[in-house]
Amino acid sequence: MNETAAHIGPRRGFSLVAIPVVLAVAGALLRYLSYASVNAQPSPQGFVDAMCVWDCYWYGDIVTRGYQAYPETLNFGGPAGIANWAFFPLYPLLIAAIGKLVAASPAVLGSIVSPLLTLGAALASWPLFGGDRRPYFLFAALLLIGPFSFYFSILYSESLFLLLTVLAFVALGRRNYIAAGAVGALLAATRTVGVLFVFAILAEAAIELWRALPRLRSLLPDLLRRPDIVLGLLLVPLGVFAFMVWLHAVTGDALAFVHIQRAWDREIVNPVTGLWHAFTSPGGQTRDAPLLAAASLGGLVLCGVLAWRRQIPAAIFCTLCLVLALTNGVESMLRFVAALAPLGIVLCQLLAGWRWLFWLSFAVFVVLDFEWTIGWLHQQGALM
């Protein structure tokens, strides 16, 4: 679990960095080829613009204008007024900060920064593979040249969420609760579900304290004797609380990011019945609902595999993330599943178990990267 590049010889250590870098470059080229295959006059700027769909607009809006003071009162087609508060601040803040140094549009900056963050996530994930190179390389392929890599290479917060999730679990694996909490705070400022990392810390702490003294009654007193754990737990929600203070200052409503969900017609539903209805009643507002339900179910199955492998903090975190997302229905669930790094890691650990399956998976990843990038360019509903 703690093997690092420093322990495994310079040549093999070099490959741990070089192969993900090569995969990142190859992935970028593949996606450009994918775009070029459906465009008569391809160009790099055209590629960036074509990839910037759906939420990309919102992130660009936050980068250039900041958060709105009031919902739109101009008609956009639906019953409500929309506002950009549903999108958490850390990623657009990062892009805006880089934009102060480099004169480029948010979409262009996103198409440069996001792949670098994703490459960072792939490289940083090495300690989570216990020295096993094959699943590590497959995970790097999944992120950088795999079916979901288009999510991680555009002006979307998925790449940052991915990197922070990996860093948070690396810190937690080392039982560095303060570092895990600090990264968790950034995670909570990146996406709504990031705050749920607090439960991963709680689970890891409970496991550690239980192993030291397996008595239920002593857990809380033991916890209070560990201010590093308490601080780690308190740090995680800091990201979302800081966002709330900012929203209150700008809009007057600390929970504006929750309330504005109404503009997207999001309603709280029972995750189980939501899944069932998505499978059994394909009609309705959500496009490709059965596919999205299948992706959700696949994600939950991988959560079960994590639990079965005794990776309890990761299992709890991912399960809660998926269940919380499912309370709004199955929309965007493929993207939400794809951005949960522990699920990708455990999937690659399964697929890399046999050499032939490793290579088959790699080939499938590459083909799907090409195909699904076209799907993204054509704004296929399941990929939203």
Added chain:
Amino acid sequence: MSRSILWLPIALVAAFELYAASLVLRPNVDAAYRAYYIDKTSDCWPHETAAAYTLGTTLSFVDSKPSLFFPNKICGWFYPNDKGTWSYGSYSLLRFKFAAVASPLRLTITAGAMVDAAQPVQRITVSANGEKLTDLSLTGAEPETKTVDIPASLAASGSIDLRFDYPDARSGRELGPNEDSHPRAIRMVSLALSAT
């Protein structure tokens, strides 16, 4: 270094988070925002609209068709689809600003209704500028056309706010489990105001 020094940042972080949490109880928003987004007592988010209208124009409520009703929409309408636009909530509003005329106007609407064997009628109360004009009844899911006369006194102002109230509106979930649950009553296909 003693771990006990960590209690200082713990106290600071906890104090900040308590302060942030307390803001939830103190929203500083206007009444329209509170009603629509926080209390959810209203389904009408009032859109700004130029409301410009030429008498005799037939507005479409069908997606991707010309003369879409958006320039006259205030609130209470769902997204247009290829069969029309469902009403959203217990009432809908439209605004029309036109060259004033001395004659009465005729409102012509074509709409289907959310009806079934158990609830075969959707009643609609039509008002203009706060004055009730009539009660209509729609009895079929397929569109039917209805007309309502608007007195000359209202037409003379060159500005009409039309309101449709739906006492029999039903949950959108009755159309399918993945549909929005907000009340629906009619699916408007077209609407026109013309001088008589």
